[in-house]
Amino acid sequence: MLFGDRFDAGARLAEQLQHYAHRPDVVVLALPRGGVPVAFEVARRLGAPLDVFVVRKLGVPGHEELAMGAIASGGVRVLNDEVVKSLGFTEREIRDIETLERAELERRERAYRGDRPPLDVRGRVVILVDDGLATGASMRAAVAALRRLEPARIVVAVPVAEPSTCAMLAKEADEVVCAVTPQPFFAVGLWYRDFSQTTDDEVRALLDRAAAEIRPEHREGSAR
Numbered sequence: 001m002l003f004g005d006r007f008d009a010g011a012r013l014a015e016q017l018q019h020y021a022h023r024p025d026v027v028v029l030a031l032p033r034g035g036v037p038v039a040f041e042v043a044r045r046l047g048a049p050l051d052v053f054v055v056r057k058l059g060v061p062g063h064e065e066l067a068m069g070a071i072a073s074g075g076v077r078v079l080n081d082e083v084v085k086s087l088g089f090t091e092r093e094i095r096d097i098e099t100l101e102r103a104e105l106e107r108r109e110r111a112y113r114g115d116r117p118p119l120d121v122r123g124r125v126v127i128l129v130d131d132g133l134a135t136g137a138s139m140r141a142a143v144a145a146l147r148r149l150e151p152a153r154i155v156v157a158v159p160v161a162e163p164s165t166c167a168m169l170a171k172e173a174d175e176v177v178c179a180v181t182p183q184p185f186f187a188v189g190l191w192y193r194d195f196s197q198t199t200d201d202e203v204r205a206l207l208d209r210a211a212a213e214i215r216p217e218h219r220e221g222s223a224r
Contacts, residue, residue, distance in 0.1 A: 005194040006034065006131050009159035010041025013129070013179050017157060020127065022047045025152070027119050029053040031130040031142060032112060033198040038159060039129035040206045046127075050210035051119040052112050052203070053128065055142045056101040058094070060087060067137070068094065071101055072145030073109060073118055112203050116211060126151040132188030133161035133178070136169055143172050160191040 003009040020026045026048045030039030036052065043050035058069040060083070068089060069079035077098060084094070109118075126146060133139055139156060146154055153174045161178040162185040170176045182191065189195040 003159055003192045005192060006037035006198070007041050009131065009179075009192065010038040010129075011045065013038065013157055013159045013177070014042045014045035016177050016179055017042060017046060017127065017155075020046055020048070020125065020155070023125070025123075026125045026127065027051065027121055028127045028129060029119075029121070029146075031055065031128070031138060032108070033200065033203050035130035036203045036206050037198060038131050039127075040210060042127065042129055042157065043210055044213070048127070049119055050207065052109070052207065053142055053146065054105050054108050054112075055138055055145060056105045057138075057141065058097050058101060061097070067141070068097075070141035070145060071098055071105060072142060073105070074121075074145075074149050076145040076148045078141065078144045078148070108200075111200050112207055114204070114208075116207075121146070121149050121151045123150065123152050125153045125155065127155045127157050128173070129157050131159065132191065133158050133165045133169070134185070134188055136161075136165040139169060140172060143169070160188060161185075 026046065028039050028043040028048050028050045030036040030052050032052045032054060039050055053073050055070055055072045057067045060066040060068055067080060068083045069077060071077050128142055130139055143154055155175040156169050156173040157177040159179045161181055163181040163183055166176055166178040166181055
């Protein structure tokens with residue numbers, strides 16, 4: 001299967017999520033930026049509110065590709081205790097790194113969401129969407145962080161994914177929906193005709209549009 005673009009992928013992904021359609025307890029969260037157009041179509045077709053879930057890796061200084069943890073929307077921090085212990089990081093050192101990443105996370109949230117409060121996910125079914133999964137590192141961090149916000153259920157949903165990554169995430173999320181799992185996989189972008197970069201402006205416009213279409217019952221429970 002080859003998707004035309006991220007909107008096409010979201011429309012096809014939504015077909016496999018119809019059991020969540022028009023339920024007041026369902027919210028859709030997108031991993032920006034590429035996950036937002038996909039999630040927009042999912043949210044629109046399910047009749048659910050849309051928001052972003054921003055995740056920033058806490059990289060080891062000098063070896064930033066190695067994550068000691070992650071921070072996410074909602075003031076959440078998750079640490080990889082093995083990495084922290086093996087490298088001997090103190091809480092102060094971790095806080096210094098977190099402060100820098102938190103500033104960037106908050107900048108992105110302001111750029112994407114403006115003055116709107118984040119959606120409240122406590123006790124709700126959260127469909128966590130990206131445009132695809134290769135290693136799944138960002139999605140795994142997102143799932144771990146989202147758990148701290150106490151949703152009733154976490155559903156990972158992507159149009160295309162490496163098969164073993166889907167299997168791995170099935171052990172961490174409550175449900176995983178990978179529309180297609182080609183083998184060999186190679187890369188997410190190969191499964192899209194148009195995989196051009198999603199801009200901050202496009203993310204903001206899609207969130208604004210989704211917010212205008214949220215049903216009244218969702219507006220009332222958007223933030224506690």
